[in-house]
Amino acid sequence: MIEVRLFATLRENREKIYFLPAENFHCALDIYNHLNIPADEVSTLLINGFHKKPHDEVKDNDILALFPPVGGG
Amino acid sequence: MKTSYMGKVARINLTTGEIKVESLDFDLAKKFIGGRGLGTAMLYEEGIAKVEPLSADNKLIYITGPMTGTASPTAGRYMVVTKSPLTGMIASSNSGGVWGAKLKYAGWDAIIVEGKAKSWVYINIEDDKIEILPADKYVGMLSEACDEAFKEVHPKASVLNIGPAGEHLSLLAAIMNDKDRAAGRSGVGAVMGSKNLKAITVTASKNAVEPHDADKLKEAMKACLKKIKDNPVTSQGLPTYGTAVLVNIINNTGVFPTKNWQESYYKEADDISGETLKDKYLVKNNFCHRCQIGCGRVVTIDGNKVAGGPEYEPLWAYGGNCGNNDLNAIDKANFYCNEYGMDAISVPCTIAAAMELYQLGAITDADCDGMPLKWGSAEAIVEWTKRMGEASSPLAKLMADGSYRLCEHYGHPEVSMSVKKQEMPAYDARGVQGIGITYATSNRGGCHVRGYLISPEILGLPEQLDRTTTEGKAAWCKIFQDLTAVIDSMGLCLFSSFALGAPEYAALLNAGTGTEYDVNGLLEVGERIYNIERLFNKAAGMKPEDDRLPKRLTEEAIPDGPSKGMVSQIKVTLPQYYEARGWKDAFPTKETLDRLGLVEKN
Ligand code: SF4
Numbered sequence: 220m221i222e223v224r225l226f227a228t229l230r231e232n233r234e235k236i237y238f239l240p241a242e243n244f245h246c247a248l249d250i251y252n253h254l255n256i257p258a259d260e261v262s263t264l265l266i267n268g269f270h271k272k273p274h275d276e277v278k279d280n281d282i283l284a285l286f287p288p289v290g291g292g
Numbered sequence: 293m294k295t296s297y298m299g300k301v302a303r304i305n306l307t308t309g310e311i312k313v314e315s316l317d318f319d320l321a322k323k324f325i326g327g328r329g330l331g332t333a334m335l336y337e338e339g340i341a342k343v344e345p346l347s348a349d350n351k352l353i354y355i356t357g358p359m360t361g362t363a364s365p366t367a368g369r370y371m372v373v374t375k376s377p378l379t380g381m382i383a384s385s386n387s388g389g390v391w392g393a394k395l396k397y398a399g400w401d402a403i404i405v406e407g408k409a410k411s412w413v414y415i416n417i418e419d420d421k422i423e424i425l426p427a428d429k430y431v432g433m434l435s436e437a438c439d440e441a442f443k444e445v446h447p448k449a450s451v452l453n454i455g456p457a458g459e460h461l462s463l464l465a466a467i468m469n470d471k472d473r474a475a476g477r478s479g480v481g482a483v484m485g486s487k488n489l490k491a492i493t494v495t496a497s498k499n500a501v502e503p504h505d506a507d508k509l510k511e512a513m514k515a516c517l518k519k520i521k522d523n524p525v526t527s528q529g530l531p532t533y534g535t536a537v538l539v540n541i542i543n544n545t546g547v548f549p550t551k552n553w554q555e556s557y558y559k560e561a562d563d564i565s566g567e568t569l570k571d572k573y574l575v576k577n578n579f580c581h582r583c584q585i586g587c588g589r590v591v592t593i594d595g596n597k598v599a600g601g602p603e604y605e606p607l608w609a610y611g612g613n614c615g616n617n618d619l620n621a622i623d624k625a626n627f628y629c630n631e632y633g634m635d636a637i638s639v640p641c642t643i644a645a646a647m648e649l650y651q652l653g654a655i656t657d658a659d660c661d662g663m664p665l666k667w668g669s670a671e672a673i674v675e676w677t678k679r680m681g682e683a684s685s686p687l688a689k690l691m692a693d694g695s696y697r698l699c700e701h702y703g704h705p706e707v708s709m710s711v712k713k714q715e716m717p718a719y720d721a722r723g724v725q726g727i728g729i730t731y732a733t734s735n736r737g738g739c740h741v742r743g744y745l746i747s748p749e750i751l752g753l754p755e756q757l758d759r760t761t762t763e764g765k766a767a768w769c770k771i772f773q774d775l776t777a778v779i780d781s782m783g784l785c786l787f788s789s790f791a792l793g794a795p796e797y798a799a800l801l802n803a804g805t806g807t808e809y810d811v812n813g814l815l816e817v818g819e820r821i822y823n824i825e826r827l828f829n830k831a832a833g834m835k836p837e838d839d840r841l842p843k844r845l846t847e848e849a850i851p852d853g854p855s856k857g858m859v860s861q862i863k864v865t866l867p868q869y870y871e872a873r874g875w876k877d878a879f880p881t882k883e884t885l886d887r888l889g890l891v892e893k894n
Contacts, residue, residue: 226540227533227567235562262524263752268546268854270756284544290525290751290790291535291587291604292744 222282241279248273262288296358296503296804298401307407311422316401327357328384329781329821331373341831345377346486348408355402357783358805361393361501365516366785368393368581376478378463379712379737381829383478388580389470391450397496414491427490434631435468442493449493455633458485460683462692464638472600476635508803523791530587535604536566546854547723550612552644553709556720557853558612564619593623602626608718609640610673621670625677632681641715643676645695654702659687712737723855724749726765728862732839735825743773762861766868774818820888823880836878
């Protein structure tokens with residue numbers, strides 16, 4: 220399973236969290252498509268806590284965290 | 293020449309009652325802009341570095357920037373500059389609301405408060421008129437009540453005050469204005485209390501500041517507003533969720549210090565996030581004067597009370613750092629920080645340190661008077677905040693002076709997660725290498741808003757850096773520190789920098805004051821400001837070893853979560869940083885001082 224966590228505005232009309240079968244997805248972008256998330260709405264993609272790109276591979280047991288542009292301090 | 297400086301400074305001596313009107317030193321202003329930079333230069337020139345912070349010899353400077361009150365983005369900020377009783381070094385605490393702009397509208401760039409009044413007083417400013425009035429009947433009042441009581445006498449005034457914490461000289465005391473905006477850090481409220489000064493009320497008949505070149509400013513402002521509108525952080529992220537939106541991203545990176553930095557990933561983080569705050573407690577946004585972003589929160593507490601809500605830092609500090617996921621309790625504790633007038637970062641961080649001392653058995657149940665300092669206790673964070681505000685028990689009194697003194701008292705100095713005796717904020721420098729340099733070298737002690745490398749290292753702004761590596765971070769840190777010093781000195785809010793860069797700030801400043809800075813020239817002013825702060829600290833007795841991180845960050849690896857196994861590489865980056873700055877053993881070399889046109893005072 221791959222765990223996908225959505226945050227901030229990406230949660231609108233979606234769940235906060237999805238568990239998806241790993242075999243259906245090759246890269247993070249496949250997951251965006253599956254969840255109907257336009258790639259340009261994701262400003263930060265973390266895979267297991269590290270910054271990654273949409274074309275980077277995903278595998279079983281990965282945790283993805285997707286954020287729109289956020290800032291603060 | 294027409295300029296957005298008012299050209300006037302008031303010097304108010306509370307010992308003698310004398311009030312002097314002085315001209316602004318334009319030469320000094322040219323070198324240090326205003327606000328944080330100019331305030332520090334004035335303090336340094338007046339020989340304040342060596343005085344006892346809580347003695348009548350210390351001076352308290354309330355200072356605006358040349359852009360404060362002008363038609364510029366986020367132009368409602370002012371600074372309190374003084375020698376800090378918490379760190380023994382330079383303090384410059386920034387605040388928004390409307391008070392700073394009103395001071396300027398009343399005709400003043402700055403007011404310098406000296407000496408000590410015999411009994412409690414307040415200062416009332418109405419345009420040119422300045423008077424020192426008795427304040428006995430306001431003593432003991434909490435911020436909201438204090439604001440309202442002064443408004444009965446001065447209906448159109450904006451009120452700046454200390455709360456009970458400042459009155460009893462808590463080293464974590466803040467200076468509050470407009471009820472819930474705070475010049476929060478470094479114990480500036482205690483300096484005000486030590487002078488027996490309860491409040492400063494300001495009424496102004498004007499409501500604008502004329503710039504040097506109104507057309508140019510309009511043009512610069514237009515370009516800035518477009519950038520703020522087009523930038524998703526300033527147009528959506530901050531207005532929708534406030535700074536609290538950071539909770540989840542910082543936690544998912546595994547750098548969300550938990551239980552006083554013993555861990556760095558908090559499973560319940562979403563319970564205390566900006567998203568949850570918005571869903572459950574948010575009433576509306578709050579805007580500082582002349583702000584187009586509006587990151588402030590207004591929340592409901594206990595289902596009925598409406599008050600200013602927490603920013604990211606207190607959410608973290610009362611939340612994960614105390615192992616607590618009760619958001620209503622955080623809202624409430626944060627509210628008490630405002631009411632008692634205390635730093636909403638250092639207070640909860642000190643409670644977290646006390647909780648670790650309790651875990652270690654150093655603080656016992658007998659010390660706790662029926663409210664044990666247990667991890668995750670929502671009752672404890674609220675009750676101990678109140679107790680610290682009132683200094684109502686021996687332990688509360690100790691805690692009210694911060695974690696460094698508390699932990700030293702109990703023989704566990706390593707438990708205090710502080711730099712230069714000031715508590716560090718909400719990002720674990722073990723998993724974000726650049727921010728560790730900011731913490732270690734911040735002139736006012738543990739602090740994130742002196743070079744916010746979280747922007748490039750986590751948020752990807754202006755570009756994404758690898759948070760785990762040290763390469764290039766020293767140079768990034770220097771530039772961020774220098775640009776921040778400029779923004780703080782102009783009288784603008786640091787958050788504008790998510791959308792704006794050095795060219796925009798130069799255009800605004802030039803239009804306001806008639807200067808002709810380009811980007812490099814402006815950054816050099818920032819560098820000069822950073823260096824004069826360092827000179828102040830040197831004169832105040834700072835040692836090279838004060839530029840250090842707590843042992844936990846260099847010796848105890850993050851035990852779990854996404855950043856498991858990491859420690860800070862500050863030993864690698866610090867020498868690189870000194871090199872980039874032209875410093876030797878933590879202080880500027882003669883060449884660096886000459887290049888920046890600075891002279892060291894003995
Ligand atoms: S961005 Fe937030 S803190 Fe800054 S001026 Fe606006 S409301 Fe105040």
